[in-house]
Amino acid sequence: MEIFLILSREHETLPLAELRAILDAENIDYDLKEVVMGVVKLKTDNEDAADIIAKRIAYGHEICSLIKDTDIDNLENDILSIDWKEIIDENFALRVKKIESLENDSQIMEKKFGALIKAQAGEKIKVKLEKPQTFIRVLVTGSRVLIGKRETKIDKKHFFNLKPHKRPFFYPGSMSPKLARCMINLSRAKAGDLLLDPFCGTGGILIEAGIIGTRILGTDIDEKMVKGAAKNLEYCGAKDFHIFQADARKLDLEEKVNAVVTDPPYGISASTAGEESSTIFRDFLKSISNNLLENGLICLASPHYVSVNDLIQGTEFKILERHEIRMHKSLTRVISVLGRAG
Numbered sequence: 001m002e003i004f005l006i007l008s009r010e011h012e013t014l015p016l017a018e019l020r021a022i023l024d025a026e027n028i029d030y031d032l033k034e035v036v037m038g039v040v041k042l043k044t045d046n047e048d049a050a051d052i053i054a055k056r057i058a059y060g061h062e063i064c065s066l067i068k069d070t071d072i073d074n075l076e077n078d079i080l081s082i083d084w085k086e087i088i089d090e091n092f093a094l095r096v097k098k099i100e101s102l103e104n105d106s107q108i109m110e111k112k113f114g115a116l117i118k119a120q121a122g123e124k125i126k127v128k129l130e131k132p133q134t135f136i137r138v139l140v141t142g143s144r145v146l147i148g149k150r151e152t153k154i155d156k157k158h159f160f161n162l163k164p165h166k167r168p169f170f171y172p173g174s175m176s177p178k179l180a181r182c183m184i185n186l187s188r189a190k191a192g193d194l195l196l197d198p199f200c201g202t203g204g205i206l207i208e209a210g211i212i213g214t215r216i217l218g219t220d221i222d223e224k225m226v227k228g229a230a231k232n233l234e235y236c237g238a239k240d241f242h243i244f245q246a247d248a249r250k251l252d253l254e255e256k257v258n259a260v261v262t263d264p265p266y267g268i269s270a271s272t273a274g275e276e277s278s279t280i281f282r283d284f285l286k287s288i289s290n291n292l293l294e295n296g297l298i299c300l301a302s303p304h305y306v307s308v309n310d311l312i313q314g315t316e317f318k319i320l321e322r323h324e325i326r327m328h329k330s331l332t333r334v335i336s337v338l339g340r341a342g
Protein backbone atom coordinates (compact mmCIF):
# COMPACT_ATOMS: atom_id res chain seq x y z
CA MET A 1 0.00 0.00 0.00
CA GLU A 2 1.01 3.60 -0.48
CA ILE A 3 0.41 6.22 2.14
CA PHE A 4 1.24 9.88 2.38
CA LEU A 5 1.97 11.83 5.50
CA ILE A 6 1.63 15.50 6.15
CA LEU A 7 4.46 16.25 8.51
CA SER A 8 4.86 19.31 10.64
CA ARG A 9 6.97 22.02 9.06
CA GLU A 10 7.98 23.56 12.36
CA HIS A 11 11.47 22.13 11.98
CA GLU A 12 13.51 21.39 8.90
CA THR A 13 15.05 18.01 9.73
CA LEU A 14 13.36 16.57 12.84
CA PRO A 15 9.97 15.51 11.42
CA LEU A 16 11.43 13.31 8.69
CA ALA A 17 14.18 12.00 10.99
CA GLU A 18 11.51 11.13 13.54
CA LEU A 19 9.42 9.30 10.95
CA ARG A 20 12.39 7.26 9.74
CA ALA A 21 13.30 6.43 13.34
CA ILE A 22 9.76 5.17 14.07
CA LEU A 23 9.81 2.97 10.98
CA ASP A 24 13.21 1.59 12.04
CA ALA A 25 12.12 1.04 15.64
CA GLU A 26 8.96 -0.77 14.58
CA ASN A 27 10.72 -2.84 11.92
CA ILE A 28 8.49 -1.57 9.17
CA ASP A 29 9.94 -2.15 5.71
CA TYR A 30 9.32 0.86 3.55
CA ASP A 31 10.28 2.60 0.40
CA LEU A 32 10.26 6.32 0.85
CA LYS A 33 9.07 7.72 -2.42
CA GLU A 34 9.52 11.40 -2.02
CA VAL A 35 9.47 14.35 0.23
CA VAL A 36 8.04 17.64 -0.93
CA MET A 37 7.47 20.47 1.49
CA GLY A 38 6.69 18.31 4.47
CA VAL A 39 4.75 15.70 2.50
CA VAL A 40 6.16 12.20 2.48
CA LYS A 41 4.89 9.40 0.31
CA LEU A 42 5.87 5.92 1.24
CA LYS A 43 5.23 2.40 0.11
CA THR A 44 4.98 -0.41 2.63
CA ASP A 45 3.47 -3.87 2.88
CA ASN A 46 2.67 -3.31 6.53
CA GLU A 47 -1.11 -2.73 6.73
CA ASP A 48 -0.80 -1.28 10.22
CA ALA A 49 1.92 1.24 9.34
CA ALA A 50 -0.37 4.29 9.49
CA ASP A 51 -1.72 3.34 12.93
CA ILE A 52 1.70 2.55 14.32
CA ILE A 53 3.18 5.83 13.10
CA ALA A 54 0.18 7.83 14.30
CA LYS A 55 0.47 6.44 17.82
CA ARG A 56 4.07 7.58 18.15
CA ILE A 57 4.83 10.60 15.99
CA ALA A 58 5.21 14.06 17.51
CA TYR A 59 5.90 16.10 14.40
CA GLY A 60 3.12 14.86 12.14
CA HIS A 61 -0.39 16.06 11.25
CA GLU A 62 -2.16 13.50 9.15
CA ILE A 63 -1.76 10.14 7.40
CA CYS A 64 -3.74 9.17 4.29
CA SER A 65 -3.80 6.13 2.09
CA LEU A 66 -3.08 7.18 -1.47
CA ILE A 67 -5.93 6.99 -3.97
CA LYS A 68 -4.35 8.86 -6.85
CA ASP A 69 -1.17 10.78 -7.52
CA THR A 70 -1.94 13.32 -10.21
CA ASP A 71 -1.65 16.95 -11.23
CA ILE A 72 -3.89 19.94 -11.29
CA ASP A 73 -4.66 19.64 -15.03
CA ASN A 74 -5.86 16.05 -14.76
CA LEU A 75 -7.52 16.32 -11.38
CA GLU A 76 -11.09 16.61 -12.59
CA ASN A 77 -10.84 13.62 -14.96
CA ASP A 78 -9.07 11.56 -12.34
CA ILE A 79 -11.75 12.27 -9.76
CA LEU A 80 -14.35 11.09 -12.22
CA SER A 81 -12.41 7.92 -13.01
CA ILE A 82 -12.10 6.73 -9.40
CA ASP A 83 -14.60 4.13 -8.18
CA TRP A 84 -15.80 6.11 -5.16
CA LYS A 85 -18.41 3.53 -4.15
CA GLU A 86 -15.48 1.24 -3.31
CA ILE A 87 -13.95 3.91 -1.08
CA ILE A 88 -16.90 5.65 0.55
CA ASP A 89 -19.50 3.69 2.54
CA GLU A 90 -22.24 6.17 3.25
CA ASN A 91 -20.98 9.69 3.58
CA PHE A 92 -17.87 11.76 3.05
CA ALA A 93 -16.25 15.14 3.30
CA LEU A 94 -13.64 16.37 0.88
CA ARG A 95 -11.06 18.85 2.04
CA VAL A 96 -8.37 20.55 0.04
CA LYS A 97 -5.06 21.43 1.63
CA LYS A 98 -2.67 23.60 -0.27
CA ILE A 99 0.93 23.24 0.78
CA GLU A 100 2.11 25.80 -1.69
CA SER A 101 -0.20 28.68 -2.31
CA LEU A 102 -1.98 28.56 -5.61
CA GLU A 103 -4.47 30.75 -7.28
CA ASN A 104 -7.11 28.06 -6.91
CA ASP A 105 -9.45 28.69 -4.02
CA SER A 106 -9.70 25.72 -1.64
CA GLN A 107 -13.39 26.22 -0.90
CA ILE A 108 -14.34 26.42 -4.54
CA MET A 109 -12.31 23.27 -5.22
CA GLU A 110 -13.95 21.46 -2.30
CA LYS A 111 -17.46 22.25 -3.56
CA LYS A 112 -16.63 21.34 -7.13
CA PHE A 113 -14.84 18.07 -6.43
CA GLY A 114 -17.27 17.05 -3.70
CA ALA A 115 -20.08 17.45 -6.23
CA LEU A 116 -18.16 15.41 -8.82
CA ILE A 117 -17.69 12.56 -6.36
CA LYS A 118 -21.34 12.64 -5.43
CA ALA A 119 -22.43 12.64 -9.06
CA GLN A 120 -20.13 9.73 -9.83
CA ALA A 121 -20.88 7.67 -6.73
CA GLY A 122 -24.67 7.95 -6.92
CA GLU A 123 -27.53 8.91 -4.63
CA LYS A 124 -26.73 6.63 -1.71
CA ILE A 125 -23.56 8.51 -0.90
CA LYS A 126 -24.04 11.76 0.97
CA VAL A 127 -21.85 14.71 1.82
CA LYS A 128 -21.37 15.10 5.58
CA LEU A 129 -19.02 17.84 6.58
CA GLU A 130 -19.06 17.12 10.32
CA LYS A 131 -17.65 13.77 11.41
CA PRO A 132 -17.90 12.08 8.01
CA GLN A 133 -17.34 8.34 7.73
CA THR A 134 -14.80 8.91 4.99
CA PHE A 135 -12.55 11.92 4.80
CA ILE A 136 -11.11 12.56 1.36
CA ARG A 137 -7.97 14.66 1.33
CA VAL A 138 -6.92 16.51 -1.78
CA LEU A 139 -3.40 17.74 -1.18
CA VAL A 140 -2.04 20.32 -3.57
CA THR A 141 1.70 20.93 -3.65
CA GLY A 142 2.43 23.25 -6.55
CA SER A 143 0.85 21.67 -9.63
CA ARG A 144 1.09 18.18 -8.12
CA VAL A 145 -1.99 16.73 -6.41
CA LEU A 146 -2.32 13.74 -4.11
CA ILE A 147 -5.80 12.35 -3.50
CA GLY A 148 -6.12 10.22 -0.41
CA LYS A 149 -8.42 8.75 2.17
CA ARG A 150 -7.53 9.98 5.62
CA GLU A 151 -6.51 7.10 7.85
CA THR A 152 -5.64 9.17 10.89
CA LYS A 153 -5.43 12.71 12.03
CA ILE A 154 -2.69 12.86 14.60
CA ASP A 155 -4.07 13.87 17.94
CA LYS A 156 -1.88 16.56 19.45
CA LYS A 157 -4.09 17.47 22.40
CA HIS A 158 -1.87 15.39 24.61
CA PHE A 159 1.13 17.61 23.90
CA PHE A 160 -0.82 20.63 25.14
CA ASN A 161 -2.60 18.97 28.04
CA LEU A 162 0.60 17.61 29.50
CA LYS A 163 2.79 20.68 29.19
CA PRO A 164 5.21 20.83 32.14
CA HIS A 165 3.30 23.53 34.08
CA LYS A 166 0.10 21.45 33.93
CA ARG A 167 1.63 18.51 35.81
CA PRO A 168 1.52 18.27 39.62
CA PHE A 169 5.29 18.68 39.99
CA PHE A 170 6.85 21.52 38.05
CA TYR A 171 10.41 22.75 37.91
CA PRO A 172 11.87 25.29 35.48
CA GLY A 173 13.86 23.81 32.62
CA SER A 174 11.46 20.94 31.92
CA MET A 175 11.34 19.77 28.35
CA SER A 176 8.23 20.07 26.18
CA PRO A 177 6.33 16.77 25.75
CA LYS A 178 6.57 17.09 21.99
CA LEU A 179 10.34 17.26 21.90
CA ALA A 180 10.59 14.55 24.57
CA ARG A 181 8.44 12.24 22.41
CA CYS A 182 10.50 13.01 19.31
CA MET A 183 13.72 12.22 21.19
CA ILE A 184 12.31 8.88 22.33
CA ASN A 185 11.44 8.10 18.74
CA LEU A 186 14.95 9.05 17.62
CA SER A 187 16.35 6.57 20.16
CA ARG A 188 14.46 3.78 18.30
CA ALA A 189 12.95 2.54 21.58
CA LYS A 190 9.79 0.48 21.24
CA ALA A 191 7.12 -1.00 23.49
CA GLY A 192 8.58 -3.42 26.02
CA ASP A 193 12.11 -1.99 25.77
CA LEU A 194 13.78 -0.64 28.87
CA LEU A 195 14.37 3.09 28.51
CA LEU A 196 16.52 5.11 30.88
CA ASP A 197 16.65 8.82 31.59
CA PRO A 198 19.57 9.16 34.01
CA PHE A 199 18.96 12.91 34.56
CA CYS A 200 15.21 12.59 34.74
CA GLY A 201 14.30 15.88 36.45
CA THR A 202 10.53 16.22 36.51
CA GLY A 203 10.11 13.09 34.37
CA GLY A 204 9.02 14.69 31.10
CA ILE A 205 10.94 12.22 28.95
CA LEU A 206 9.81 9.25 31.03
CA ILE A 207 6.14 10.23 30.69
CA GLU A 208 6.39 10.10 26.91
CA ALA A 209 8.29 6.82 27.06
CA GLY A 210 5.43 5.35 29.09
CA ILE A 211 2.92 6.48 26.49
CA ILE A 212 4.65 4.54 23.73
CA GLY A 213 4.83 1.54 26.06
CA THR A 214 8.46 1.23 27.08
CA ARG A 215 9.43 0.13 30.55
CA ILE A 216 10.57 3.24 32.39
CA LEU A 217 13.73 3.71 34.38
CA GLY A 218 14.73 7.09 35.77
CA THR A 219 17.40 8.42 38.07
CA ASP A 220 18.23 11.85 39.39
CA ILE A 221 20.80 12.95 41.91
CA ASP A 222 18.21 15.15 43.60
CA GLU A 223 15.71 13.29 45.82
CA LYS A 224 13.18 16.08 45.33
CA MET A 225 13.21 15.41 41.58
CA VAL A 226 12.88 11.67 42.12
CA LYS A 227 9.73 12.15 44.19
CA GLY A 228 8.38 14.80 41.83
CA ALA A 229 8.96 12.71 38.72
CA ALA A 230 7.21 9.74 40.33
CA LYS A 231 4.26 11.97 41.17
CA ASN A 232 4.09 13.21 37.58
CA LEU A 233 4.26 9.69 36.19
CA GLU A 234 1.45 8.51 38.44
CA TYR A 235 -0.61 11.53 37.42
CA CYS A 236 -0.09 10.60 33.76
CA GLY A 237 -1.19 7.03 34.36
CA ALA A 238 2.23 5.40 33.85
CA LYS A 239 2.36 1.96 35.40
CA ASP A 240 5.62 0.19 34.76
CA PHE A 241 8.16 2.69 36.13
CA HIS A 242 11.09 2.67 38.47
CA ILE A 243 12.71 5.92 39.57
CA PHE A 244 15.41 6.22 42.17
CA GLN A 245 18.02 8.59 43.46
CA ALA A 246 21.42 7.98 41.86
CA ASP A 247 24.40 9.74 40.39
CA ALA A 248 24.32 9.25 36.62
CA ARG A 249 28.12 9.00 36.64
CA LYS A 250 28.08 5.91 38.81
CA LEU A 251 25.24 3.78 37.55
CA ASP A 252 25.31 0.06 38.00
CA LEU A 253 21.96 -1.21 36.77
CA GLU A 254 20.65 -4.72 37.24
CA GLU A 255 19.49 -4.89 33.63
CA LYS A 256 21.14 -3.26 30.64
CA VAL A 257 18.85 -0.75 28.95
CA ASN A 258 17.79 -0.63 25.28
CA ALA A 259 17.91 3.14 25.02
CA VAL A 260 18.94 6.26 26.90
CA VAL A 261 17.07 9.50 26.31
CA THR A 262 18.12 12.47 28.36
CA ASP A 263 18.64 16.16 28.86
CA PRO A 264 21.77 16.37 31.02
CA PRO A 265 22.77 19.41 33.06
CA TYR A 266 25.51 21.48 31.47
CA GLY A 267 26.20 23.92 34.27
CA ILE A 268 24.88 27.16 32.92
CA SER A 269 26.47 29.18 35.74
CA ALA A 270 29.69 30.83 34.62
CA SER A 271 31.72 29.27 37.41
CA THR A 272 30.94 25.68 36.48
CA ALA A 273 30.21 25.96 32.76
CA GLY A 274 33.64 24.81 31.66
CA GLU A 275 35.28 21.91 33.37
CA GLU A 276 32.65 20.59 35.69
CA SER A 277 29.85 20.10 33.16
CA SER A 278 32.10 18.39 30.65
CA THR A 279 33.42 16.12 33.38
CA ILE A 280 29.87 15.15 34.38
CA PHE A 281 29.15 14.39 30.76
CA ARG A 282 32.23 12.24 30.12
CA ASP A 283 31.78 10.33 33.36
CA PHE A 284 28.13 9.82 32.50
CA LEU A 285 29.03 8.37 29.08
CA LYS A 286 31.51 5.98 30.68
CA SER A 287 28.95 4.83 33.17
CA ILE A 288 26.27 4.50 30.47
CA SER A 289 28.54 2.41 28.34
CA ASN A 290 28.39 -0.36 30.97
CA ASN A 291 24.63 -0.14 31.27
CA LEU A 292 23.51 0.13 27.64
CA LEU A 293 22.95 -2.87 25.39
CA GLU A 294 25.48 -3.21 22.58
CA ASN A 295 23.20 -1.85 19.83
CA GLY A 296 21.42 0.64 22.10
CA LEU A 297 21.26 4.32 21.20
CA ILE A 298 21.52 7.49 23.26
CA CYS A 299 19.46 10.53 22.33
CA LEU A 300 20.44 13.67 24.17
CA ALA A 301 19.75 17.35 24.21
CA SER A 302 22.48 19.93 24.68
CA PRO A 303 22.86 23.67 24.28
CA HIS A 304 24.76 24.95 21.22
CA TYR A 305 27.73 26.14 23.27
CA VAL A 306 28.58 22.57 24.31
CA SER A 307 30.36 20.53 21.66
CA VAL A 308 29.07 16.96 21.92
CA ASN A 309 31.64 16.06 19.30
CA ASP A 310 34.46 17.21 21.60
CA LEU A 311 32.89 15.53 24.61
CA ILE A 312 32.69 12.12 22.99
CA GLN A 313 36.33 12.09 21.95
CA GLY A 314 38.02 9.14 23.61
CA THR A 315 34.68 7.39 24.27
CA GLU A 316 33.28 4.48 22.27
CA PHE A 317 30.40 6.57 20.95
CA LYS A 318 29.92 8.45 17.72
CA ILE A 319 27.28 10.90 16.56
CA LEU A 320 24.75 9.28 14.21
CA GLU A 321 22.36 12.20 13.87
CA ARG A 322 22.39 15.86 14.84
CA HIS A 323 19.52 18.36 14.72
CA GLU A 324 19.51 22.00 15.78
CA ILE A 325 16.47 23.73 17.26
CA ARG A 326 16.62 27.48 17.60
CA MET A 327 14.91 28.27 20.91
CA HIS A 328 15.55 32.02 20.98
CA LYS A 329 18.19 34.52 19.96
CA SER A 330 20.80 33.28 22.38
CA LEU A 331 19.99 29.58 22.68
CA THR A 332 19.98 26.80 20.13
CA ARG A 333 19.26 23.33 21.38
CA VAL A 334 21.09 20.46 19.76
CA ILE A 335 19.57 16.99 19.63
CA SER A 336 22.15 14.27 19.05
CA VAL A 337 21.76 10.55 18.56
CA LEU A 338 24.81 8.58 19.65
CA GLY A 339 25.64 4.95 19.02
CA ARG A 340 28.70 2.84 19.51
CA ALA A 341 31.32 3.39 16.85
CA GLY A 342 32.10 0.37 14.72
Ligand SMILES: C[S@@+](CC[C@H](N)C(=O)[O-])C[C@H]1O[C@@H](n2cnc3c(N)ncnc32)[C@H](O)[C@@H]1O
Pocket: 173, 174, 175, 198, 199, 200, 201, 202, 203, 204, 205, 219, 220, 221, 222, 225, 246, 247, 248, 249, 262, 263, 264, 265, 280
Ligand atom coordinates in the same frame (compact mmCIF):
# COMPACT_ATOMS: atom_id res chain seq x y z
C1 LIG B 1 18.06 19.65 32.66
S1 LIG B 1 17.43 18.77 34.05
C2 LIG B 1 16.43 17.55 33.29
C3 LIG B 1 15.11 18.08 32.92
C4 LIG B 1 14.13 16.99 32.51
N1 LIG B 1 14.35 16.54 31.14
C5 LIG B 1 12.69 17.47 32.67
O1 LIG B 1 11.92 17.49 31.67
O2 LIG B 1 12.32 17.84 33.76
C6 LIG B 1 18.82 17.92 34.63
C7 LIG B 1 18.61 17.08 35.87
O3 LIG B 1 19.84 16.40 36.14
C8 LIG B 1 19.95 16.23 37.54
N2 LIG B 1 21.37 15.95 37.83
C9 LIG B 1 22.43 16.79 37.91
N3 LIG B 1 23.57 16.12 38.13
C10 LIG B 1 23.25 14.81 38.17
C11 LIG B 1 23.97 13.60 38.31
N4 LIG B 1 25.30 13.61 38.46
N5 LIG B 1 23.30 12.43 38.27
C12 LIG B 1 21.96 12.38 38.11
N6 LIG B 1 21.21 13.50 37.96
C13 LIG B 1 21.84 14.69 37.98
C14 LIG B 1 19.41 17.50 38.12
O4 LIG B 1 18.98 17.29 39.47
C15 LIG B 1 18.28 17.83 37.16
O5 LIG B 1 17.05 17.38 37.65
